[in-house]
Amino acid sequence: MSLITAPVTSATGSDIKVRFCPSPTGTPHVGLVRTALFNWAYARKTGGKFVFRIEDTDSARDSEESYHQIVEALRWLGMDWDEGIDVGGPNEPYRQSQRGEIYQEVVEKLKASGHIYESYLSAEEIEARNLANGRAPQLGYDNSERDLSEADRQRYIAEGRQPALRLRVPDQDITFTDLVRGEITFPAGSFPDFVVVRPGGQPLYTLVNPVDDALMGVTHVLRGEDLLSSTPRQIALYNAMYEAGIASFIPRFGHLPFVMGEGNKKLSKRNPESNLFLHRDRGFIPEGLLNYLALLGWSISADRDIFSLSELCENFDVANVNPNPARFDQKKADAINAAQIRLLDPSDFEARLIPYLQSAGVLGKQLSEREKEILSMSAPLIQERITVLSEAVGMLGFLFEELEQIHFEPEALSGLPENAGDIVRAAALALASLEDFTTDSIQAALSTALVDGLGEKPRNAFGPVRVAISGRRVTPPLFESMEILGKAEVLKRLEAFAQSH
């Protein structure tokens, strides 16, 4: 009969240590990002430490590419870590694939203390035993090798078998207080002695995850809800490590709700909105994405949902995380991102636009003086008009393009009045004699010529002019855009349009 004897961590303040420990399979997922975010925010809130380690113990599924993407993701999002990948720390190395010897030692100690034992039965044999004993096959292993005789052991070895190693689980209910869900109890016998090391010595996640948390001194484990049912197993392992002198406490656990996709399905990797880099490519800014993700399961107050990362860090507490699953809503995410974009310092906003304009081919690698000038004049005009940064390409493109490159959108053309040509001709005429080609005087001249002169409604008067210079229905404010383009270019575009209409 074995029982839990290990104490739970007493850490409550700056002695708290959390970690983010993804396994590098596939491209970073927004659910993964939210888990990292809550861990990071909790560390920053409490003044504790945030550890970043990689769980690459499955060589069949892990990839170096994914590893680099995860590191890049955290860097881009600005979630810094105190210990771990690249930055190092007292518990190196931080990639499990490089910690084999450490696990070996732990396994030896656990064997010596009698907490883990050799198991020779194959999956087929276990199933056969269950069938033979009238036990439901899905119950799995029956712990029958707990006290294997030396004779049986020798016989298996003589057959050339290699043993897996299983943890002897405590014969009692296992209760813990989940940081987001409260007290949870798993009845004794909920799970059998489980494999922690494969035949041949390969340690499994079931072993290495708690081992590393224990060795690294992790006090608070905040992770996805999918790991909830493995928690009692981990507590059992912690207890074994405690009794073997490897761990000094059991951490506290907090299971974060899922991020769901359409329907009632967990947002899967197949789902495009799960892909972090797709959001980045569309022009989500870290502030916007993180703000939105934080809202999935948490809120800063009853009547506010736009907040900065530092406000998040000041106010975050796992205890306030909502336990129910949240759906990823692209529209709301877009709205939050748009709000965060508007909050950006104008020069910062301008700088962030450049990569998007470059990758779309609107700007080259090096900006000319003229291009810099256009950008700095036009960026402020679109800061409150776009939702994601990539929209700047369509909004600003015409300011950088030559007349011949301008693409006239069908929807812009189709919305034009019959007399569009006449209106544009009148506009050209009015502007040709304008000395001072600035926003105000342009507006005054066009109003006089088109609204007063031709008797057109403003909407009808300026629409054709807008399309003539930009090819688009939606642009930054018209008169400002004209000032940026300059008189010669504007007249050129108006005349070209007038000729074809």
Place this chain on the structure above:
RNA sequence: GGCCCCAUCGUUUAGCGGCCUAGGACGCUGCCCUCUCACGGCAGUAGCGCGGGUUCAAAUCCCGCUGGGGUCACCA
């Protein structure tokens, strides 16, 4: 199937026994502002899954039901 988790507007979230004829945000609708689109402003739309308790009083506590989800690997 066993075990575990979850349950407030379409979505997200506030609510932790009386402040709730349930608040905010996104979405949607209408109006205002207006050179387009936005921004901003105003108004509207819509919710406590069901049934029992406990209580003077329940969205809030308890039980049951229903519904969803997760997990039961020599994956992580």
